[in-house]
Each structure stands twice: as structure tokens, then as C-alpha cells.
Amino acid sequence: MISRTFITLLAVLYLSAVGTSADRHDLRLPVLPDYQIILCDLHSHTVFSDGEVWPSLRVREAFQNGLEALAITDHIEYQPHEKDLPTNLNRSVQIAAWSAKNYMITLIKGAEITRDMPPGHFNALFLNDVNPLKTDEWRDAIKAAADQGAFIFWNHPGWRGQQPDGIAKWYDEQTEILAKGWMHGIEVVNEDEYYPEAHQWCLDKGLTLLGNSDIHGTIAEQYERTPAKHRPMTWVLAKENSEQAIKEALFAHRTVVYWRDWLIGEKPLLAEIFYNSIKLPRPSVQLSSADGAPLKLVNTSDLTFELAHGAIDAGLEIPESVTLPPSSTIILPIQKKKGATLPQMVTLSFVVANFKTAPNQGLPIEWKIAVE
């Protein structure tokens, strides 16, 4: 047959070309009061550098995976297909535009500055023209991106291809780039790797947290549609889903990284996601006439929450830990200690172990519960 993508070039068969792509599964997330959560992957490759897919497929895959925005960031200096595909650094994004419009994906024009470590690889997003970034000197390349107002981040700082021990290291070059205002964020997650050092640097230096797939082959061969194995994402908390609003949010550090069943982000953002996801239909327990009573917790989101209990009111016993799978209801059994007298209100404190506010730090939360 003839591929669906090209059928449109032959005739006015818009219907057949777009199809009704029924297999997009949306990730259900809470509605936040001030921002939309825009699901992004800000690092991806096509056949126009060393990827193995045509740009149209990269966009359709993003749609099927539930993303709302995608950056195509082909390598500038690494073009192993150039014998077959003569270099045009703007071409992959140009080809992807038709698909992006029809799948309603916000397409971000990017490029990967691909240099030895230090300083390593950097992504530049929101470029007008990639060609000025093709320079001999890496400083010139990053400057050319900055001159276009690009959002620039350091990629996979602990990648074993450049750091054989897998540990991210901060070089003088990094200090220089940061001082010049050329580094706005760091990938704390790339593909299946998490870099705790980079996580701490972002906190210390006020940089934006990023987590991306850096996909070269296909998402389907590396990831699944499960909380534990999904494609890594950068969630951008933006005023709306547009290139401009995403750019504003990135520069303002309003991101959360979604990796395995972790959320990595600043405490206020994670807390907002938590309290808007978990509902207590009736925040009270009937303990006056019984030794134990159930408390119902409802997880309205597609996220997993791993709660470990923290300090606890004297007189109460609760399970040491509890997991709320996606879209589930949990009965939390609450038990009165033998002979205890309870106040009218008790506080249940937990740490959300898989919500990382810093390396090895979960998000503390609490609920106040009436005792009936």
C-alpha cells in the first residue's frame, strides 16, 4: 500500500491521512488552580541526525504517548546519515510541522550541541535557525543559541559515554556557561538514568529541572504504558499549551520531572499535585466505640503514591506504609492504642516517598481527621 503520511500529497484525502488515532491514552492528572500541566519531551532525535525514525513518526508517537509538546533536537555535530541525507539542520522540524499541526502537538524547534566533556552536550530550544550553531568552538555554538533567546540546558551530565563511573561532575566550563547566562536547566533524568548530583545543583543554583527520553529508536521498544515503565517526561506548568507559555514556564523553573513512579520537583509544586490528587471523602474515624475504624483515601489521578508514615499522634496506630495505585481507593485502617484517650482532632503525617523534593527526600504531607 502507500503510507498514510504521503497519501495527502497525492490528493485531498485529509481524512485518510490523519485517521482517528484511537490509541492515545491520556495520563489523568489533577487540575491545578493556577497552571495547566503540559506533558513534554524536550529531547528527541530523528533520522536527520542519528535517530531511526522519520520526523512524522516522532510526532505521532508523542501524540500516542499522551504528550502535548515535543522538542526535536537533532545533533548538530554528529550526522552519521549525512552520506544519504545531505545535512540541513532545520529540516527535521520542518518536516514534522504538518504532523504536529494535525495531531495538535506543540512542536519546539531545538538542536543538540554535541561536544566532548567538558562541557558535554547541551540542548537549545525555541531556535529560529539551527545553522548559526554549527561552529568550531563550543562557546560560539552556545552563544549563537543564547543570541536567539533559546532555553539552554545541560544534557545527561552523568552519561557513561562521557562519565564512565556514571557520576555527574561540575567543571569550570559549567561555571563559565552559567555565569554567562547560557545555562537555564539540567537534565536530572535522561532515558533510564537519574543524576542526584544534578538534582542538587538545580536546587542550589536555581536551575530548571528537566527529564527527557533522548529517544533515538522507538518509544515502544523501550517503554510501556505503566506507571513504572513509562517514557520520562518534563511536565511544564504553564498558563496554556503554547510555545510561548511553555518557554515562559521553563525560564521560570516551573517544571516537574516524571520518571518511573517518581515526581521530581520543588516542594510547593509537588504538594499542590498531591493535595489535588488524593481525596478523603469523609475525613473522620469512628473510634469512640471501637478499637479500630477505616478511613477512605481516594486517588483520583493516574499517579502512584507511596506513603510512609511520619510522626504520629499518641494514641493511634496506622500502617507503616501504604501505596495508592493509580485510580484507586484505599481503606486505611486506624487503630486506637489500648487504653488511649483521643482528642477531637488527630493529625496523620506521612512522607510521600516517591515525590522527590531533593535527592533522597520525600514530600511531607498531613491530614487532620476528626475522631467521632
Added chain:
Amino acid sequence: MISRTFITLLAVLYLSAVGTSADRHDLRLPVLPDYQIILCDLHSHTVFSDGEVWPSLRVREAFQNGLEALAITDHIEYQPHEKDLPTNLNRSVQIAAWSAKNYMITLIKGAEITRDMPPGHFNALFLNDVNPLKTDEWRDAIKAAADQGAFIFWNHPGWRGQQPDGIAKWYDEQTEILAKGWMHGIEVVNEDEYYPEAHQWCLDKGLTLLGNSDIHGTIAEQYERTPAKHRPMTWVLAKENSEQAIKEALFAHRTVVYWRDWLIGEKPLLAEIFYNSIKLPRPSVQLSSADGAPLKLVNTSDLTFELAHGAIDAGLEIPESVTLPPSSTIILPIQKKKGATLPQMVTLSFVVANFKTAPNQGLPIEWKIAVE
């Protein structure tokens, strides 16, 4: 080891006995303006008639399956285990009560009057005492239920054990029972069977639609947690989740039957579910400067919607049919016919084929879309 259910009888181990039953998966449904949707199974058996599970397991299974209310309706006249379990018709519900309280399941005391056809089997719900229903004459049994204010419905009218051709038949006995005010609903779905004749009778005679599992073994061996293979349910649209509110709603016919990927119910209820489930983030298409344009449909529920298009505005072409899987976004491609001039607003009309307002009748819906 020792079973979790009984550990509580030994000591004050409330925590261990209830556990944190993490595997309850909730079905995401739209929030309706006037009523809660209470997920019920109103027909089930335990070892106290011919079922194969202890009452505590029947309740825990209901919780795990996402139900909010369960009726245990053991056979009165059919007690094959009586040699081992001497009959006590109120006992299964009595045993189930502890589990129901702790899993926060609304437990409804019922019984199945189990007679030859006609008149066949009837379930009576909201009983105080099952014993008066144990009579020689079927009329006396149904009357004894009615005298307790029970909600009474005719079970599986086309069951092949009583109707070898699988076709439900209306007998003089049914006319009599209805005239006496003893029949308030009919099972249009039982286990994996749908009875179109019964569906029509409910519409014609103003009876409540019911769909139940009639489970004897375990839900897990017969059903899956997928839209196509889930346990059949009666959804009761009630003011709150309480026995009293469910009873009021059943007598008021506010039910929807959920079977495979079908919803069976009255047109206004199904329409309310539809329009609260499907969102159009931007109800407009940019067709002034293009031959085709995408329209985004978002299914925020865990239901499947199978749309077949109905009458369509002159000048437009849309796909003949489109399926919206649970929690998905669909891009509906809309194409302008060659040379057509479009009005400022167009109407897209569909029939939701799997929402059955009558045998073989889907629910008609429409959207008005701006043309930019």
C-alpha cells in the same frame, strides 16, 4: 498461617485484619449535577446457598472490583450445602456485615425466591428477615417480601435453564405479580446474557432496569478489569451512598446497566453521562484556509464511546465512525467538501452506538462547532 479475616477474633489486631487493600481499581465516571453514581451488584451468592465463597470474600471482592454496594441474595429454596451448613437464611448477610463495615461497602440484605418458570426466580432486596419468605406457595413468598417493603425484581427472564431457547417470555403470572405491585424491575442483563425483550418490557411498563453478575464462584475467573470484560453492574443514581438512598433511587427507576462496553438506560440519564464525559477543549475548526482541520475530543472517563455519524451538515466530511477508548484524546479530522462554502457554525451529529436507550437503539448526540 491464619486467615486475615479471623485474626481479629483472636486479638485487637484491627490493622492486620483489614490490611490496606491496595488493589481496588476505581472506574472513573463523570460527576453528574444531581446524583452520585453508586456502582452496585444486586445479585450474588455465597456458600450459604450454592455459591463457592464465604460471605467475607464476597464483600472484599466487591471492594476490589470498585463496587460501592452489594446485595447478597442466597437462594431460599435451593440449599445444596445444607448437609454441611444447616440452614439459617439470614446468616450469610450477618457474617458479611463486619467486612462491609470495614471496606465501607453498603451491604443490602436480599434473598432469591427460586421457583420454576413461571414465574421463575425473583430477588427481594432490603429485607429485615428472610425466614418469612420460606413458603410452599410462590405467591406467599413474594407477598412476604412485599410486606417488608422490599424492592423486588424478576431475575434472568431468558435463562436457558428455564427458557431453553434463551428468549424471555411474559406469562400470566408476570401480569399478576405486576398488577399486585410486587415487581419493580427486571434483570435485562444477568452474567453474560442480555435480554432485549426484558429491556423493552421495562420501557413499556415503567420498570427499573437491572444488570447483575449472579456470581457463584469468583469474579476473577469470569471477568477482567477491562471495558469489554468487566463484571456486570447496576449503576444507581442516588442522592448519596446509603441503603436508604439506593432504595429510593431503585423505586424511582434511576438506574443504568453497565455490561461489556454497553450502557443500558433511559435517554436523559445516558445523555447526561455522555456530555459530562466527553470534552471539546476548543469547539472550532480552522477551515477557512484549509481543506481539512483537526477537532480534539477528550474522553475523561473510563468508559468507551462508539460514535457513528448521523445526519451531517452539507459541505463537511467526517469519518463514518470513531471510537473513544477510556481516558483518551481523539483527533477527529474534519474535511471541507470540494468547493463548499461553510456557515459560521456547523452541527456534528452522532449516535453513540453502545449506549442503548432501547433494544438496537443508540443515543443520538450532537455538537455545534464554530468554523474559523
Added chain:
Amino acid sequence: MISRTFITLLAVLYLSAVGTSADRHDLRLPVLPDYQIILCDLHSHTVFSDGEVWPSLRVREAFQNGLEALAITDHIEYQPHEKDLPTNLNRSVQIAAWSAKNYMITLIKGAEITRDMPPGHFNALFLNDVNPLKTDEWRDAIKAAADQGAFIFWNHPGWRGQQPDGIAKWYDEQTEILAKGWMHGIEVVNEDEYYPEAHQWCLDKGLTLLGNSDIHGTIAEQYERTPAKHRPMTWVLAKENSEQAIKEALFAHRTVVYWRDWLIGEKPLLAEIFYNSIKLPRPSVQLSSADGAPLKLVNTSDLTFELAHGAIDAGLEIPESVTLPPSSTIILPIQKKKGATLPQMVTLSFVVANFKTAPNQGLPIEWKIAVE
């Protein structure tokens, strides 16, 4: 990072480049006495015509899907990417060769002659050089393939792009091509379509049956790893897995098409697959002292078998139909008719409904069972 495929060009990192591709799932099939079953897809596209993947990905995908041989058959006359990828008709197979060697996939060099209907599209396999097939006249193109000893088959004869009613039609051109010895087989299955007319033509004219994916995008977005939704395949019954042995088998018509849960093929081949897949550990039933007794059937393969019973010995009752899922054991309940006297041996006759020996014809099979 840098794509795995290209890492080898940088350094002697053979290990990293090939990886250990753990996600290949093998389809378990019976061992046949005379031939190996070679799982093939003989119709696929890459970015070098209108496909959306680089040749290396097409090969890796074939490995992951459990295939043992793959033909890449890019369109000759349809080259929508040619602005970016200047045409070289031999290039996609040339690039794929490195991957094929390392994933131990037998790679077959093919091309798709892409003409209006009649005569439509034809695949030519086992080519040395595709360039001579690029001609103005379709006869010259097919002849050029035949001159290289190619195995040539007619593709998707009922494709709606060329047959709007979806029904395959036989033209004078087809008669001519067949008479000249230029047509050796027909696709009875292409992507998700089955053409019963083509199936009958293969039987009538002694042509090889083929079933292929004709994949342009990715297998993962269209298919699943389930019996009902797997990628369509041509199984070639060959002396060994080599290009030469596959070619010999194709010319000798030793193929079976695997589509959904169907096998399409000649009766002897399907019977051989059946009897080598299903085992009766103890072919006897103890009916002398009971009304009913179980018979155990074991499906040792990953195929599904749908048995509908045929003529049956007087005195016996068995279920009307029975399905044996992949890798399962079934207990077939056998019942003696009331008052019947049984012989020492009885015959159970079935039709394997999903093994198609002709359009609408299943495979008849039988077992002889001792009565104890």
C-alpha cells in the same frame, strides 16, 4: 546520548551496539518432521521509499517480533522522500545488512513494483540489483525481476486504494503475467485485510499463499503480541533458515499464512501443524461405570485452536465447540447418552474452524478414543 546503531562506527564497541535484546518473544510452534517453520514478513518499507523508519530499525523490530527472515521491499516508482534522500534503490537493504547479520535475521532483498491497477503492485524478492526494474513500462519491470530469478507475487489485490469495493479482481493483465511465468504467488493477507478471492485463485492456479504486514510506520503502533492482534506473517516451511532454502520453499508453495488467529494453507500442512501441536496424554475415557468422564487435551503451541464438532459417534455427547488457547490444557467433558451402549473405540470428529484450507472451510480432524 548517541544512538546504539552508530556507536560502533566510533569505536570497537560491538557489545554496546548490539546489546542484549531481551525483549524478543518467540512464538512456540510444533516441530515438524520434514521442515523448519521459518517466520517471515516478505513486504516492508523504510524511509528509502515512503516508510517512516531507518532500515536498521526495521530489522531490529523483526527480531523483537520473533521473525527469522525479512524482506525489505521499498517502492521503486514512489519515492516521496527523494528530495531529502536522493534515490538509490539498493540502499535500504545495504544499510540493513549489518543489523541483519548481528540479529541473525535472514535479510531478503526485494522491491515493490508500484503500478496502477491493472496490474497493480508486485513484489520481487531475491533481487541482485533493483535498478533494472526502474522502467517506464510495467512489463519491462516485471520481466527485469524475472530475469534475475526473482520470486514475484501480486500484492494486496483487493486494496481499497485500487479497488474501492475491497474485492480483488482478476484482469487480462494477470492472465498474461501468469502465462509468462512472472507470477508465483499472491498476498491473500495484507496488513489487516484478507482477500478470499485471492485465496481461491491460489488454490485453482497453484500459486503460493502469502500474508505480510506491508509495514510503513512501526509494528508496535498497529499490532500487539497476542494471538488475535499479532503482525501478519508468511510461514515458510524450509529445509533450513537460509535465503536459498526460503526461496526453494516459496517456489514449491510450502507456505502458511498466519493472520489474527487464523492459519491459511493447504490441508496437509495445516493437519501436520495441528497433530503436532495438540496432545492427548491419555486417549481414553472411563465411561463404563459413569455417565460422563473427562478427556484431557494439551495445546503445546502458542496457537489458538477453535474446534467445532463434526459427525459424532452415536451414544456420545460432547460440547458443540471448544477453544484451546495458547499453551493450555482443556478438559473435554464426554457424556454417554442415556441408555447407550458404547463400542470399545469411539471417534471424535472436529473441524478446526480457524485453520482455513479454502475460503470458509476449516480443517477436519479426528481422534480415536478408547472407552474403558
Added chain:
Amino acid sequence: MISRTFITLLAVLYLSAVGTSADRHDLRLPVLPDYQIILCDLHSHTVFSDGEVWPSLRVREAFQNGLEALAITDHIEYQPHEKDLPTNLNRSVQIAAWSAKNYMITLIKGAEITRDMPPGHFNALFLNDVNPLKTDEWRDAIKAAADQGAFIFWNHPGWRGQQPDGIAKWYDEQTEILAKGWMHGIEVVNEDEYYPEAHQWCLDKGLTLLGNSDIHGTIAEQYERTPAKHRPMTWVLAKENSEQAIKEALFAHRTVVYWRDWLIGEKPLLAEIFYNSIKLPRPSVQLSSADGAPLKLVNTSDLTFELAHGAIDAGLEIPESVTLPPSSTIILPIQKKKGATLPQMVTLSFVVANFKTAPNQGLPIEWKIAVE
């Protein structure tokens, strides 16, 4: 409706009662030269002690889970249902017999002697009559089992209900029981717990290794049909599937415990399973003219194999670890070290990390490979 189990009591409806239980999925295991692998669960409960299912369901569940033999081992001293089900210690197995015959499951009559620690709980299998085991003194109970020739094993020695720290402890009572010849094995796995101390005791004292579910509720709510989450099993390597042969094998210590993706057993048995599961279709690598070459490993079983490489021939590099999922083919990339000269045959040594021959000890294996 009326439950399938009881329909047979009403009429000669053998067919309907047994049904065709299509959902049994067999675990594919290698064929061993001397023994059959009989999949057993030797510890289970029904409503006749503190279980939550009727005996017929316990048997059907065993069939559906692919088991070939099941022991029902209701508690003797713990009968929380006795108010409803007056005690008859032989009754649960008696009821299960009809189902066992029709599902062709070997049913083993057992009982659980349920005492405080020490000596804790013991299962006795192959009993004729459970009643003599109901004694005041635990010694009398175990002796009564031994007098019937029972196979007796110590249950869950580290169960937190009796050992709050989860660590199995050996008491004087254990020494006494062993000395009297009353203890033939120990559960090294019970439900989701593994007891390394018990594993070592079995090795040191020549006791049979056992691993069982100890199921009270349903298998479906605790386990899945995946290698990582399946029901724990004791595999008995017996001459045939019969009660007698299973008993002989248990006394002869021919068992392997299957838990999560682990096999726990003696080295020769595990080695036999390994070498009969993994095939090398062509045990050679073409390294004379290349730096690297692929070696194909085929896992023909439904087991998972986690290989970590051991000592390795100078001159070769292979991946540090490789996992072979069920029914998969792996390409093992083998690389020649720079400048190395290789002998004609090389040895690849691995440890199968998930095949436990002792606590923390995997199974060493090796292959000899030709260098071409």
C-alpha cells in the same frame, strides 16, 4: 441461576457441570530424561477451617493455575467457622474429590497441625483419617500422622505471627521431632516469604524443600500469571502423576521450589532444568575475521534465567549479565579483546543468579563454543 457445581446433582448434566475450562494456562517446562515435573501446591485451606472458599473452588483454581496436584490441609485445632459448619475433619477433601476427578487433579488429603511455637505448625500429607490427629498433646498429633505413613513438614518457620522478627529458629522440639523421624521437610517458602535459615537446614539435615501458597482467600487476589508474581509451588520430580509417585518423590527429596522468578533446589536438579531449557542452535562464533560476533541463545521454557558471567577466557568480552525472559531468543554479543588470539574452543561460564542451590548461591553453568 444455579451454580455449575451443583447442577449435576439435579440431572445428568455432566457436560454443563464440568464445562470446558478454557482458561488453564500451562507453564512450559523442559522435558527431563528421568522424571516428570509435577506442579504441586501442598498447603491450602477451605471454609472447613479458616479459608474463604468451598473445596470445589480450591480444586478448580488449582486447575486454572496449571497445577497437577493439590493438598487440602485445613487446620485441625483452628476452626473459626465451627458454629456454622460443625466439624468433620475429613469433609473438605471428601467434597473436593468430585472436582479433582473431573479436572484430573491429583488430590492429596492433608491436615495442618496448628500449635504454638515451638514446635509451630506442621502439615501431614497422604492421611487416611484426620480424626486421630485431633489430640491435646502436639506429640500425639504428629505421631498419629506418622503412624499413618504421612509425609510431614514444618510450615512457615519464620512466620511473623509466631516469630515477630521474621527469622526462623530451630528449637529442641525440632530436634526431637527430627530424631523421631517425624519431620521430612520444611517450607522454605510460604506465601510471599522465603526463609534462608530453613533453606540451609534442609541442606544440612537432608530434608525435603517445600514452597506453598498456604492460600486462604483466592489465588487471583494475591498472585498473577507472570514469572514474577505467580503462586508459589513445590515441583515434585516423580515417575508419574499419581499420589503414590508424588509421595515417593517427596520422601526422596526430589523437589524444586518455584517462587517469584526463583528456583530453589539441589544443584543436579537445577542444572538438569537449566540445560534442558536453554538451547544454542549453533554453538560457535565467527571471530576470526571480525571484532565481534553474535551467539544465539534460545529459552524454550516459561522460566526466566538471570545469568551473571563468571570466570571468562582471556581474549573475550561478553556482557556482565544477561536475562533470558520466558520463551525468548537472546543474541549474546561476543567481542574479541583488542589484539587477542583465540583458541579453537572457548568456554563461557555463568552463574544463574535466580537458581538458588543454597542461600545466596546461584547455579554455575558453562558452555563450550567453537571459534570460527
